[in-house]
Amino acid sequence: MAKQVRYRAGDVTGERKNSRKVELGLETYEQDYAGFKMLIPAEGAPVSFEGYNYPIGMIGRYDLNSFIARLEILRDLVPLEDPTKCEDALEWDATTLEQFKRSHTWTDGGRQIFDALVVLSLGVTPREISLLFFLYLLNTYGGWNNMCNIGKGSGKELKIKGGAERLCAILADRIGRENIIFSDPVTELHQDDDERCQVRSRGGRVFWARRVVMTVPPKCIDQMDFRPKLPLGKDTIINTHFPENA
Numbered sequence: 001m002a003k004q005v006r007y008r009a010g011d012v013t014g015e016r017k018n019s020r021k022v023e024l025g026l027e028t029y030e031q032d033y034a035g036f037k038m039l040i041p042a043e044g045a046p047v048s049f050e051g052y053n054y055p056i057g058m059i060g061r062y063d064l065n066s067f068i069a070r071l072e073i074l075r076d077l078v079p080l081e082d083p084t085k086c087e088d089a090l091e092w093d094a095t096t097l098e099q100f101k102r103s104h105t106w107t108d109g110g111r112q113i114f115d116a117l118v119v120l121s122l123g124v125t126p127r128e129i130s131l132l133f134f135l136y137l138l139n140t141y142g143g144w145n146n147m148c149n150i151g152k153g154s155g156k157e158l159k160i161k162g163g164a165e166r167l168c169a170i171l172a173d174r175i176g177r178e179n180i181i182f183s184d185p186v187t188e189l190h191q192d193d194d195e196r197c198q199v200r201s202r203g204g205r206v207f208w209a210r211r212v213v214m215t216v217p218p219k220c221i222d223q224m225d226f227r228p229k230l231p232l233g234k235d236t237i238i239n240t241h242f243p244e245n246a
Contacts, residue, residue: 024170028158033150052149056109063110068144070104075139083136097126097134117148181205185220190227 039055040046047055054061078086086092097118105111118126122137141147150156160166172180181201188200189212199207221230 024167026166026170027161029161031150031157031159033157054109054113056107056113060107060109060113063105063107064113067101067105067110067114071135071138072144075135075143078132078135078139080136080139083132086132089132092132092135093130095131097129097131100131101126121148186224188225188227192227 036048036050038046038048049055054064056064077088083089101111101114105114115126118124118134122129126134138144138147184201184203184205186199187202189197190200191197196208196210197212199209199212201207
């Protein structure tokens with residue numbers, strides 16, 4: 001069978017990133033993350049602050065930082081290759097991030113800032129994901145700073161001139177827009193030998209390929225028929241660890 005290859009953001013060096021930018025003709029610029037930020041609470045007037053000195057008082061910041069430090073320790077216990085092999089996988093998978101947060105924080109300010117940063121980074125609230133899933137994601141990012149901050153080394157310090165859609169447009173031109181098919185989702189992937197894979201679409205199209213690269217939301221995989229079936233562990237992770245909007 002074809003080999004599975006996984007990459008983390010940190011696995012691609014700056015030199016390789018730059019070579020890809022040059023190859024694709026992309027220009028980038030640094031995000032403006034310095035200066036003052038604005039916190040708009042649910043009640044009360046907006047408050048400005050600088051850096052990561054969130055205006056929640058010294059006790060609130062201590063509460064938040066202590067909780068983040070605890071998460072940093074726990075994330076190292078979750079294997080990147082298979083999070084289910086973590087010693088506490090069953091317990092952490094049955095615990096939401098919200099429940100864990102409530103058990104290990106005590107200030108409203110610390111909890112509110114944590115919630116806001118999780119939503120901004122992942123697009124979900126702590127009550128929508130398990131503790132195990134969050135720790136696994138945190139580990140793939142390489143830690144809290146890389147996931148939630150924008151500074152140098154986070155992987156988010158640069159933006160593409162003209163917007164990220166520039167990358168899609170360049171790739172579409174290189175592939176050939178006539179070779180890109182819309183509104184005909186893949187429904188079956190069959191791999192009977194090491195040499196080729198058959199791909200079928202809802203509209204009845206059939207393609208043969210030596211390699212298939214899939215970039216679909218995890219929840220969409222449920223709508224596809226794989227032969228041979230996906231490994232049980234991977235199927236379980238897709239169906240239990242990812243939020244509905246992933």
